[in-house]
Structures are given as structure tokens and as C-alpha cells.
Amino acid sequence: MAIRTRARRGAGGAATVKDVARLAKVSAITVSRALNAPDQLSPATLERVKGAIASTGYVPNLLAGGLRSAKSRLVAAVVPTIAGPVFLETIQALTDALDEKGYQLMLGQSGYKTSREDALLDAIIGRRPVGIVLTGMSHSAEARRRLAASGIPVVETWDLSPDPIDMAIGFSHAGIGEALCCYLHERGRRRPALISGDDERARRRTTGFQAAAKRLGMGDVPVIWVAAPTTLASGRAGLAELLQRRPDLDAVGCSSDLLALGVLTEAHARGIAVPGGIAVAGFGNLAFSAGVIPSLTTVHVDGTRIGRTAADYLIDRAEGRAIAQPILDVGFSIVRRDSA
Amino acid sequence: MAIRTRARRGAGGAATVKDVARLAKVSAITVSRALNAPDQLSPATLERVKGAIASTGYVPNLLAGGLRSAKSRLVAAVVPTIAGPVFLETIQALTDALDEKGYQLMLGQSGYKTSREDALLDAIIGRRPVGIVLTGMSHSAEARRRLAASGIPVVETWDLSPDPIDMAIGFSHAGIGEALCCYLHERGRRRPALISGDDERARRRTTGFQAAAKRLGMGDVPVIWVAAPTTLASGRAGLAELLQRRPDLDAVGCSSDLLALGVLTEAHARGIAVPGGIAVAGFGNLAFSAGVIPSLTTVHVDGTRIGRTAADYLIDRAEGRAIAQPILDVGFSIVRRDSA
DNA sequence: GTGAAAGCGCTAACAC
DNA sequence: GTGTTAGCGCTTTCAC
Numbered sequence: 001m002a003i004r005t006r007a008r009r010g011a012g013g014a015a016t017v018k019d020v021a022r023l024a025k026v027s028a029i030t031v032s033r034a035l036n037a038p039d040q041l042s043p044a045t046l047e048r049v050k051g052a053i054a055s056t057g058y059v060p061n062l063l064a065g066g067l068r069s070a071k072s073r074l075v076a077a078v079v080p081t082i083a084g085p086v087f088l089e090t091i092q093a094l095t096d097a098l099d100e101k102g103y104q105l106m107l108g109q110s111g112y113k114t115s116r117e118d119a120l121l122d123a124i125i126g127r128r129p130v131g132i133v134l135t136g137m138s139h140s141a142e143a144r145r146r147l148a149a150s151g152i153p154v155v156e157t158w159d160l161s162p163d164p165i166d167m168a169i170g171f172s173h174a175g176i177g178e179a180l181c182c183y184l185h186e187r188g189r190r191r192p193a194l195i196s197g198d199d200e201r202a203r204r205r206t207t208g209f210q211a212a213a214k215r216l217g218m219g220d221v222p223v224i225w226v227a228a229p230t231t232l233a234s235g236r237a238g239l240a241e242l243l244q245r246r247p248d249l250d251a252v253g254c255s256s257d258l259l260a261l262g263v264l265t266e267a268h269a270r271g272i273a274v275p276g277g278i279a280v281a282g283f284g285n286l287a288f289s290a291g292v293i294p295s296l297t298t299v300h301v302d303g304t305r306i307g308r309t310a311a312d313y314l315i316d317r318a319e320g321r322a323i324a325q326p327i328l329d330v331g332f333s334i335v336r337r338d339s340a
Numbered sequence: 341m342a343i344r345t346r347a348r349r350g351a352g353g354a355a356t357v358k359d360v361a362r363l364a365k366v367s368a369i370t371v372s373r374a375l376n377a378p379d380q381l382s383p384a385t386l387e388r389v390k391g392a393i394a395s396t397g398y399v400p401n402l403l404a405g406g407l408r409s410a411k412s413r414l415v416a417a418v419v420p421t422i423a424g425p426v427f428l429e430t431i432q433a434l435t436d437a438l439d440e441k442g443y444q445l446m447l448g449q450s451g452y453k454t455s456r457e458d459a460l461l462d463a464i465i466g467r468r469p470v471g472i473v474l475t476g477m478s479h480s481a482e483a484r485r486r487l488a489a490s491g492i493p494v495v496e497t498w499d500l501s502p503d504p505i506d507m508a509i510g511f512s513h514a515g516i517g518e519a520l521c522c523y524l525h526e527r528g529r530r531r532p533a534l535i536s537g538d539d540e541r542a543r544r545r546t547t548g549f550q551a552a553a554k555r556l557g558m559g560d561v562p563v564i565w566v567a568a569p570t571t572l573a574s575g576r577a578g579l580a581e582l583l584q585r586r587p588d589l590d591a592v593g594c595s596s597d598l599l600a601l602g603v604l605t606e607a608h609a610r611g612i613a614v615p616g617g618i619a620v621a622g623f624g625n626l627a628f629s630a631g632v633i634p635s636l637t638t639v640h641v642d643g644t645r646i647g648r649t650a651a652d653y654l655i656d657r658a659e660g661r662a663i664a665q666p667i668l669d670v671g672f673s674i675v676r677r678d679s680a
Numbered sequence: 681g682t683g684a685a686a687g688c689g690c691t692a693a694c695a696c
Numbered sequence: 697g698t699g700t701t702a703g704c705g706c707t708t709t710c711a712c
Contacts, residue, residue: 064705232631291572403690
């Protein structure tokens with residue numbers, strides 16, 4: 001009877017290496033090798049072990065393996081919220097790229113509230129991920145310190161801070177604001193206004209736009225600040241308010257395509273021609289932006305590339321390879337369409 | 341020297357219970373208790389241990405803890421793709437609810453391709469999560485078998501299959517199709533058509549709609565099938581094609597709000613009045629749906645409730661509580677707006 | 681090509 | 697209240 005002690009299958013416990021080993025008449029380590037280094041085994045043994053794995057339904061416990069080998073094959077990503085459409089491409093690409101290489105993604109939301117950020121960090125660091133991807137997160141000094149102290153590779157994305165914690169893949173938000181302002185100026189617009197979400201990155205685009213406007217002699221640019229996440233409704237309300245403040249405006253830059261769609265909608269409701277009366281530009285190049293009438297001029301950022309590169313960087317680090325460009329500017333492009 | 345052997349701080353290794361224990365002059369288990377059962381300790385010891393934790397920067401290794409206690413505090417969620425806006429609310433609510441109770445989310449994408457589904461399942465089961473949330477996933481028989489064999493609690497969401505693997509939180513897709521058909525019929529529409537994504541759940545809504553139409557004597561309902569993910573552009577193209585097939589149609593039901601926005605756009609481009617000429621209805625009640633002109637009649641499903649309830653169910657299970665309603669119908673509602 | 685022993689970092693079980 | 701011992705399931709190391 002004592003022999004059957006470990007055969008506690010079905011009683012809550014899953015099959016372990018030992019169960020498989022016993023069945024295949026090999027040692028535990030041979031089972032491990034059948035999965036991690038199959039070419040170290042003779043074909044015959046390999047076959048026998050595989051059979052035993054199949055018939056026991058054995059699925060290796062990655063907690064145990066990760067503990068021993070100090071390789072968790074887990075990557076953590078933190079976004080402010082997943083409900084905004086902005087970072088989805090990046091997360092999608094990240095998950096896919098990780099999956100291809102046998103890594104998994106753990107997702108955390110910092111949710112614009114700093115209070116829980118520390119608990120979230122502990123939960124992440126505690127799982128000893130091979131890397132952490134920070135996306136659109138404005139982290140406290142304390143958070144930065146803890147991340148650095150943890151020694152876990154970190155990639156900050158969707159931004160290019162002057163002194164990243166570790167690695168960074170992003171672009172210049174101020175640069176986008178400037179570029180958009182110049183774009184509108186070149187097309188003859190002289191009285192632009194902005195509708196912007198109140199998150200940090202949108203704010204930086206706004207500042208960039210205003211600086212460029214000043215330089216180009218377009219004077220002060222009125223801004224409507226709306227609470228993130230931005231919506232179509234706030235875009236409509238924003239245009240309405242802007243028209244009161246400055247009835248002669250000839251261009252509206254929006255910090256998201258959803259806001260821009262709101263502006264298009266409100267303009268249509270009021271009989272204002274776009275781009276005849278006012279030009280409208282968005283940010284994000286969402287799925288609907290090409291299809292609306294008039295089609296929406298916007299700023300495109302390659303979120304997929306950001307996610308995929310972040311995965312590559314972290315896996316390279318995990319596997320001991322050097323990163324050629326730890327700070328990578330992926331740039332952006334203005335997608336010229338009918339609305340501006 | 342031998343005494344300092346374990347003090348490998350900085351050399352890649354993070355602080356462990358032992359490091360903290362040594363510093364606080366207690367045993368390892370006392371450190372463990374300071375974190376997991378603080379009221380079992382005297383205030384003085386607790387204080388000392390906390391100080392040691394702070395000064396070592398100790399973050400418990402959850403892999404080790406999870407291995408020993410067989411409690412991973414990890415929940416896995418699988419979605420077909422995160423890039424569609426449909427499941428976001430659910431994932432957001434799930435993450436938030438888990439976070440509140442000290443659990444984390446691991447995210448996987450089945451990506452419409454069944455091939456990698458098995459590898460994904462192994463990666464998930466291998467981490468011994470306390471539960472798995474399946475969202476909008478059409479799983480193979482083999483996948484069902486493996487999940488059931490794993491003994492891990494499973495919640496299937498956004499659907500109500502007749503024989504769930506374990507638990508289910510969703511609603512009837514066929515019921516939505518029927519309800520929408522009746523809604524249009526009541527409003528005097530007699531020649532409806534559909535534009536539908538080709539995923540399984542959309543297909544079920546379509547079938548429900550057609551069955552109801554037949555019962556109400558509206559004859560065959562033409563359907564345009566579009567590839568998932570659905571876009572505004574495919575909605576525009578869909579309406580164009582429908583008008584060729586059936587120039588006298590008076591209502592269009594869409595399997596997503598994005599498709600419906602495409603239909604509104606195309607109708608506008610062609611000078612067709614909505615709802616005067618044709619009525620338009622969507623599905624999903626996305627952020628923009630209330631704000632467009634005309635505002636979009638659509639079907640609302642409480643994705644937040646689904647996510648939150650899924651988290652509750654799995655945590656209840658993990659902590660040994662019974663689930664009163666393992667199969668929960670959260671229903672749906674038709675949001676009556678201007679377009680229909 | 682295969683195995684035995686040891687131990688990753690933590691906590692359950694049982695002392696005291 | 698606190699400590700000792702053992703062991704979760706795996707893989708590293710060294711042996712043959």
C-alpha cells in the first residue's frame with residue numbers, strides 16, 4: 001500500500017514528474033529532459049516518456065520549474081486602463097510575440113490611481129517576471145526606485161522619457177504636437193484650437209502644439225481640457241464651447257480620434273463644413289477613422305511594432321543577449337485624409 | 341565567511357525570508373507570518389520584522405509561496421483577440437476585481453486559430469491558476485477535455501452554452517436576434533436585412549433574428565457575412581451590397597456598433613435617411629454610439645458585471661465557498677435611440 | 681544517455 | 697507567540 005501513496009491522482013493533485021517517471025520506468029530527471037532537452041535522450045526512452053506523459057495527462061508545474069530554474073517565462077505589462085482603445089494593438093502584439101516564444105503575459109491596470117500602484121508592483125515583482133512592460137504609465141519616484149532595485153528588466157513604452165528606468169520604446173509627444181501644428185499652418189490654417197484629454201502624454205502634445213503655434217505667429221491656442229478617457233460626447237461638447245470662445249476658429253486638433261469624431265459630429269449638426277469651415281485632426285488612427293465622412297486626418301503610431309519590440313527586448317535580455325538600441329524612437333506619421 | 345554565504349544580495353539574487361529573518365533575529369516562519377497572519381505575532385516582533393522587510397527591500401517570491409501552499413493567486417483569461425472593443429469592459433472589470441482581492445490576471449489570446457490553443461492551455465494549466473475565464477472562445481472538444489481534467493475552475497463568459505465545462509456567465513445570443521427582430525417589426529419594419537461578423541456568437545444572433553422574422557411572416561432575411569473583426573468599412577460595403585440585392589429594404593441589423601456606424605455613414609453618403617428610409621441597429625453599445633447622428637439604437641450587455649462576477653465566482657471557489665448560481669444569465673437590453 | 685542528490689524559497693504541520 | 701522540520705515539484709550539478 002505504501003507504494004501507492006504518491007498516486008494521489010484525481011484527489012485534487014495533478015500528475016507530477018514522479019508519476020510519469022514511475023510509469024515510464026525512468027527517473028524524474030529523464031521526464032524533465034524529455035520536455036526541455038529531448039535530443040539528450042535516446043529515441044526509445046523519449047518515446048516511452050512521451051507515452052507516459054500522454055496517458056497521465058501530465059502538465060508540468062511551471063511554478064516549481066520557475067522556482068528552481070529562476071526562469072518564470074512570465075512578462076508583466078501595466079497599462080493605466082485597458083478600456084481605452086489606444087494601447088490595445090501594443091498589448092495584442094506583445095501577447096502574440098511572447099506566446100510565440102513560449103512566454104506568457106500578466107496584465108495589471110494602474111487605473112490612474114497611484115494608491116494601489118505599490119501593491120501592484122509587489123504582486124508583479126513577487127512573481128519574478130523576466131521583464132516588465134510599462135505602457136502609458138506615469139510612475140512615482142518610489143515606483144521607479146523599487147523597479148530599479150528589483151533588477152528586473154523594464155521597458156517603458158509609448159513615451160520617450162529623458163531618463164528611462166531601463167529601456168524605452170516610444171516617440172516624442174511634443175514632436176507630434178509640433179508636427180500637427182505645422183501641418184495645419186502649411187494648409188493655411190491660422191486660428192487653431194485644441195481639445196485634449198488631461199493625461200500626461202496628451203498634455204505634452206498640447207504643449208508642443210502651442211509652442212509651435214507661437215513660433216509660427218499664430219498666437220495663443222485655446223484648449224479645452226476633458227477628463228480621460230475621452231469620448232465622442234466630450235468632443236461634441238468641446239467644439240460647442242470652443243465656438244463660443246472663438247467663433248472664428250479654422251482648425252481643431254484633438255488628442256484622440258474619438259474626440260475628433262465628436263467634433264465632426266457636432267460640426268455636422270451645426271452645418272459647419274469640414275474641412276471647408278474648420279479642419280479637424282485626431283490622434284490614434286483608430287479603425288473607424290478612415291471610413292467616416294469626411295475621412296479623418298490623424299496621427300498614426302505603430303503600436304504593434306512597440307509591443308513586438310518590447311517582447312523582443314525582454315526575451316533577448318532574459319536569454320542573455322545585448323540590446324543594441326535600448327532607447328528606441330519609433331516615430332509617428334501624420335495620416336493625411338479629408339478632414340484636414 | 342561561511343556565515344555570509346547566503347548574503348548574496350545584489351549579485352542577481354533578491355532578498356529572501358532568510359535574509360529578513362536574520363536581520364530581525366527571528367525565524368523564517370515568523371517573517372512569513374508577519375505578512376500572511378500578522379495578528380499571530382506580538383506587536384514588538386511584528387514591528388521588528390517589518391523594519392527588516394523595509395530595509396532589505398524584501399518582496400516575497402510568490403512562485404515559491406504558491407508552490408508550497410498550492411495557491412497561486414493567479415487567474416487566467418483567454419480572449420480571441422484583445423483588439424476588438426467587445427470584451428474590454430469585461431477584462432477591465434475582471435482585472436480590477438481580482439486586484440482588489442490580491443489576485444492577478446494572466447492574459448492569453450486564442451487568436452481565432454485553434455492550432456496554438458493547446459500550447460496556450462498547457463501554459464495556463466502549468467501555472468496552476470486558481471481559475472480560468474474563457475471569453476468569447478469557441479473551444480475544441482480536446483480543449484474542453486483537458487480543462488475538465490485539470491480540475492481548475494472554469495468560467496465561460498459572454499455566452500450560455502447548453503453544457504458548460506464548469507460555470508458560465510452570459511446571455512442568449514439567439515435571444516438577442518429574436519428580440520431585435522421583434523423590436524423592428526413592432527416599429528413597422530417589414531423588409532430587414534443583416535450584416536454580420538462570421539464568428540460563432542454573431543452567427544447565433546443572426547439565426548435567432550431569421551427565425552423570428554420567419555415567425556413574423558417577414559420572409560427570408562438577406563445576410564452579408566463579413567470577416568471578423570468587423571470594421572466601419574465593412575459596414576459601408578455591406579450596406580452598398582444589400583441595396584443592390586434588395587433596394588427596398590427598410591431596416592439593417594448589424595452584429596457590431598462599428599458595422600452600424602459604417603451603415604450610417606454609407607446611408608448618409610447616399611442621401612438615405614435614417615431612420616426615415618432605413619432603420620439601423622447595432623450591438624455592443626460602444627462609447628461613440630450615443631453620440632453619433634442619428635444616435636445609434638443598439639443592444640447593451642453588461643460586460644462589467646460579467647467580468648466582476650467571474651472574478652467573484654473564481655475567488656469564491658478558490659476560498660472554498662459554494663456558488664449559488666453557477667450558470668448565470670445576465671440578460672441584455674435594447675437601447676432605444678434615434679436610428680431605429 | 682541516464683540517474684542520485686540537493687536545493688530553489690516558501691509555508692503546513694507540529695512542536696514547545 | 698515562536699521555532700523546527702519537512703517538503704511542494706521541479707531542475708541544477710555532478711556522477712557514472
